[in-house]
Amino acid sequence: MHTTCPIPISDYPTVTLAHGGGGALTHQLIDKMFRAAFTNPLLDAGHDGAVFQVPEERMALTTDSYVVCPLFFPGGDIGSLAVNGTVNDLAMCGAKPLYLTLGMILEEGLPMETLWRVVQSIQYAAAEADVRIVTGDTKVVDRGKGDGVYLNTAGVGVLATEQDIGPSCIEPEDVILLSGDIGRHGIAIMAVREGLEFESEIQSDCAPVVEPVLKLLKEGIAIHSLRDLTRGGLASALVEHARAAGARLQVEEAAIPVREDVRGACEILGLDPMYVANEGRFMVVVPGDQSERALQVMRACAVSAESVRIGTVESRERPVVHLKSRIGSLRIVDMLSGEQLPRIC
């Protein structure tokens, strides 16, 4: 928990259906809890929507829904996830995030204390990512019809570059950089969900990655493509690139950082860290001659201090990802058909 402000609503210990009914209790919840926490001129105007001036540059718009269970996990919670996830999607467009919307679907019976913790976490994450929550919506569903809290955030940002960024822009001899170690979020969630205990607690990597992206653009790095590594992990992001660009990508297994505790957990469970989820990592494809400078820029930001070069774009002949294994052999990396499942033995 980042802040310890006292809960602003004390007369109702839990969320009731009336809190979503549009009447006095809804207004009390919005005014006392949400507007107080997220206050800014656009939100405080109290309209049905936020009204703002559109800049001349191109803009990016994205949306994402958050249904994580458990709501709180080591290194984050559904609130910080809902801010960082959407902010990171905007960053991947090369945009500076400006505004977020916040849709909340609350389950009847949710402790008000829990909601307050989530709201404070959203407030803190939004401040850290320098983004404002300018409009929102609250619904309450019957007990048993939700997992406590579902969140949806949409975000708009203004592009910090004129250049096109995307998998179709990658070229042979480009270099693939990774912003740090992989697999922490997925393992942190699984550890809580399944009651798995490791020697040290594995923390999610949940964080905004706006700073390194904007710095790369400011430094004039000709970013060809960006992708945050969420569900499906690094492997799926690489395969998406290969398919979209019709390119052969080659990465080095030994160059991909995975923390010892995450590796250990993956070995025990029979999971491949390449497919495990992340919430504060991205890959970036840059021209080969700019890769060293790009690495320096990324390493100067705390969130991407452990950035490394993991591979190259080899050719645009056929869409495939090759991985050079630790023993020197070459194999393909493909998407999984569904979730990774722990093996039997």
Add this chain to the structure above:
Amino acid sequence: MKYLDEYRDAEGARKYAAALARITTKPWTIMEVCGGQTHAIIKYGIDTLLPEGVTLAHGPGCPVCVTPVELINKAIEIAARPNVIFCSFGDMLRVPGTERDLFAVKAQGGDVRIVYSPMDAVELAKKNPDREVVFFAVGFETTAPANAMAVFRAAQEGVKNFSILVSHVLVPPAMEAVLSSPQNRVQGFLAAGHVCTVMGYEEYPPIAARYRVPVVVTGFEPLDILQGIYMVVKQLEEGRAEVENQYARSVRKEGNRPAIDMIQRVFTIVPRKWRGVGEIPHSGLGLREEFKAFDAETRFGVADQTAEESGECISGLILQGIKKPSDCPAFGVRCTPEKPLGATMVSSEGACAAYYRYRAGS
């Protein structure tokens, strides 16, 4: 990471591959028994490091793959019942039954849960005394001790709403079935390191002697497997057929005695049907008479059901090392992980899944 990195070393792999090339004078076919080894071989491309003529045949050691379709059907039928919490290792949920898989049962409202240990299922049963908790006890000798312990504990603690659907199989009878097949081409074995960690390797000298095949107990990391292959080829080249232990850091000759005792306390040896292979005598484990009350087949009245395998799937031949996944006309076309014809395409230890994941389109 200790105990891993030193067995995944490029320099070491090159040295073993070179040593293997030096001693190999004839073509040899070696079977790795365990599906975990098959995956390591394909994932690391170990087969591409071998001298020409040394061929690896992938064995039957994938518990998910060898579970016959009728048992999957029984699991599905039990899991679909309203008062049942059906617990399974994750791997089993995608295995196709005749009409659907356990994921489909879950989607249609069945209470199907992935657990990491059979003891979790016993705990669930204690917490839900008004519901029937069934654990799908699949696996070779590796999972048998924990499954036996779950039943033993449930009996001790009087957990009456717990039962297991037993599908346990044993490795040595499967190796004998492979060797006695008229189509057999296997000349030496990498025995499954984790099975031997539990059982030891005193069961193997009679097989090595009777069929004149070297058996080398082998681990799962790339260098383990390369060393195991080297030891088998060396025996073959020297005309020996002995049992050797490559995986000494984990396996003792006599195995893990308390684990074996627990298996024998709860289970007894029974004939078992293997998917695509048919019934093999003395090849599985069933609950002993005193623990029969925990048998889900009896409790839910599904013991007599039978079913036929899909006609097009050649997983039986693949599991016996007679064919490779790439020999199957349906591979990657009519059979994919999204739409599997057989379990070998969906299990994390299945040979078809390994070829599809690491080789398809390369």
